[in-house]
Amino acid sequence: MFESKQNIITNVYPAWKYLLLVVITVIGLTYAMPNLFGDDPAVQVSPAKSVEFTAETQSKVANTLQAAGLPVKSSVFEAGHFLIRFENTEDQLKAKSVLKDLLGRQAVVALNLAPATPHFLRNLGASPMYLGLDLRGGVHFLMDVDMETAVSKAYARYVDEIKGTLREEKVRYLTVDVEGEAKNKALAVKFKDLPTMQAGLAVLNASYSDRFKFKTVEETASPQVLLSLSPKTIAETQKYALQQNINTLRNRVNELGVAEPVIQQQGDRRIVVELPGVQDTARAKEILGATATLEFRLVEEKGDPYRAEKTGYAPNGSIIYHFRDGKPILLKRHTIVSGENVVNASSGIDSQQGSSMVNVTLDGAGGRKMLATTKENVGNRMAVVFIENRVETIEENGVKVKNRITNKDVINAAVIRGQFADRFQITGLDSPQEAQDLALLLRAGALAAPMEIVEERTVGPSLGQDNINQGFMSVIVGFVLVLILMAWRYKMFGMVANVALTLNLIIIIAVLSMLQATLTLPGIAGIVLTVGMAVDANVLIFERIREEMRTSPIQSAIHAGYEKAFVTIADANITTLLAAIVLFSFGTGPIKGFAITLSIGIITSMFTAILGTRAVINLMYGNKRIQKLSI
CATH class of the missing domain: 3.30.1360.200 (Gyrase A; domain 2)
Structure with missing residues (x-):
């Protein structure tokens, strides 16, 4: 009876599943590798508007650096700008000063950290992750947009427009002015008598009924129509002001020559600006604000x-x-x-x-x-x-x-x-x-x-490096402790889980690099949490296999362990993924970083913990007569 059942369940994967696992592993290793090579101190030289760099400019830059005795590691001229790499920070700082004197206002000269990724990886489009402000150093601003002024400016813009509309329709008015303060603001259009006011109201209603609410005041010497912006128009005005300010800030940051800036909306009226590598806050504030x-x-x-x-x-x-x-x-x-x-x-x-x-x-x-x-x-x-x-x-x-x-x-x-x-x-x-x-x-x-x-x-550069070291150490310590525990508790199956856990970490880093995501301290926290969640799935599977082995043949126990634990693992991961999506939707910058790494980690851990480990287990034990499992 047992023999017959064991022959039915052989735990063998089709070839395409092994091929899929190999392809994903190779892609993961390829796109995670650039993060191992670090950065080169570099100077980025971009032309000012209406200026175009030529081969003559390239020659002039090279000769000037050579005359200054500054050895160049490599120099690339593409997309209209130079990226010049140096061996150390001292040469980088000197080169920036020399190039500023040479090019003056014709160029924006900015310090940069250029990835030291080998050419063969760069040709494949592989790049390292960006490092956030807390890991690299720089300045962070939280800016509040004055929405009251945005609405006031909207009222002021309508003054001339309304005057022109009334003139075109040959309706005589006395004055058009903005009256009131804050929420009680309105455009007051005054007329000499009631018939003229009624004619003006008809014209205004035909042209502006979708943007204003109207109120007439007839008891005064000069009858008037009060126009108040509708809630919908106010909301649109405020949304436009926020988006326009974000676009303007991006343009100004580009003019400053900052590499990898973060400019994003926070709430209904605030903007976060992070400038990695910038330490001159006075100059940044002067331009941005x-x-x-x-x-x-x-x-x-x-x-x-x-x-x-x-x-x-x-x-x-x-x-x-x-x-x-x-x-x-x-x-x-x-x-x-x-x-x-x-x-x-x-x-x-x-x-x-x-x-x-x-x-x-x-x-x-x-x-x-x-x-x-x-x-x-x-x-x-x-x-x-x-x-x-x-x-x-x-x-x-x-x-x-x-x-x-x-x-x-x-x-x-x-x-x-x-x-x-x-x-x-x-x-x-x-x-x-x-x-x-x-x-x-x-x-x-x-x-x-x-x-x-x-x-x-x-955030100073030294503090940023300390954060990198501590964050890296937290991942390593957590990772090593999990490896030791799994190997001790589940023996050979634990070693397979450790291989899958390593692959999971590699794929997370590869995905973040492919998306060109910005890694921050909360992002590192998300990766550490993912390591724990990934091993949790394997614990559920292995414990289920142990339980099934008491009443079923070994091949059936392996099959049942994966099949029956899948529902529990899926439920746990899907609920966590939903929580991560909510965090990303409603959270601010740091919380979004945590949510992104957590979401990616959940998806990759499902792949490695279920498909990855089972592929290895099937390869080791599938279609064989097994008397005892190392679990």
Whole structure:
């Protein structure tokens, strides 16, 4: 009876399963290997916008480094930029200084750690995992987007649009202004009488019913319609502001030349920015948090700016502004173009005056507006307004209060000598550094809303290395203890489980490398937890085999051990995987890192603990008459 049953259950895998296991093992080893070779200190040289590197540039760079006595390990010129590797950090730092002096503003020169992966692996697309801020060192910022200002700017943008709509429909209005504070804000459109107001309401309702809620006020001397942004429009405005700020920050980080930055949304109004390898927090804060932009307006030539400043009343259609020296000037309310229309900007020196300047290129819409304006206003003046927002903390009654301050200074007001469209120059800047920073901010784009740094953290390179060592040690210690315990408890089956556990770790690292994921300390914690979960599946299988051996032949016991333990293992892993998915969906940066490694580890451990170990066990014991198992 037993013999007949043993002949039926032979525990033999088809060839394709062994082939699948071999292929996955080879792929895992190949894509995990780059993590063994470490990094080379390197300098990354990228061209500034509107600059193109040529073979002549490559020769100049090589000759300059040779003249400075800096031995180069290797130099690669591809995708428009240089990646120059050095033997040590000292040569790397010297090379950065030398190349900055050589290329000046034509390039962005940044320190980098380039993977020392052999060429044959790089040709296969194999790269090591990125290391997060806590492992590599750098700066971390948590930035809060001022959503109230984003909504206020949305109201301000609609003022001119609503005026234009009413003019097109030939409905006369008195004023269109933003009124109220915070949540009680509204656009107040005033009319001279009730019939005109009713006509205006009909026009506004036809054009803006999907964006505003309307309310009429008829009891006043000038009847008015109050337009409040709908909740849906406010939500869309806030979402746009957050995404626009993320895009702008990415552009600014690219301009800084930081390798492997992390810029991601956190919650409904916050952004996390991590810059690995950056230690100069002052410079990073200055560029990332700056909300500087420009506006171009025509000068109001008819009014007297000094009288307007003294009385506090500007002529109709104009606003009082000031030059940086405090001198007043009247500008028209209508903005010709703003920083949002700028597609490129570069700093330079005005050859005629010897002062700093910025060369500006506008997009198509901005160019058309500028051409139309300059065509009609040759001989008149146009002013460039520099707008900067900043946050100051002041103390009121013993309580610290954050106060937002907006500075609007007129940089220059030059006479329009002829027509121009999308290319022109801005002069009157105080220093080359100011011109360079302004050009950078204009290239990167304007922030949709001001931001405030609510958390700032700096991780030193030495601390990052300590974290790597400790994290690596935690994985090794946990891994070795599990290997010893499994070998002692389950003998030959335990050794097979140890092989599967090793393969599991290799595949996890390979998958993370193939995805170019960023490994952080929480990610290491996820890997350590996965090691425990992977061995837990084998414990369930082996204990079930022991139990089945009391009543069944050995081949049947092996078969039943794997088959019957599968449901329990699947239940445990699926519930853990669901928890990891929830953590990834709702968690922040560190929690997402933990969830990613845990999810990958669960999937790979299911493969190695069930398919992997059974393939080896079948190879060793399948289709054989076994009297005793080493378990």
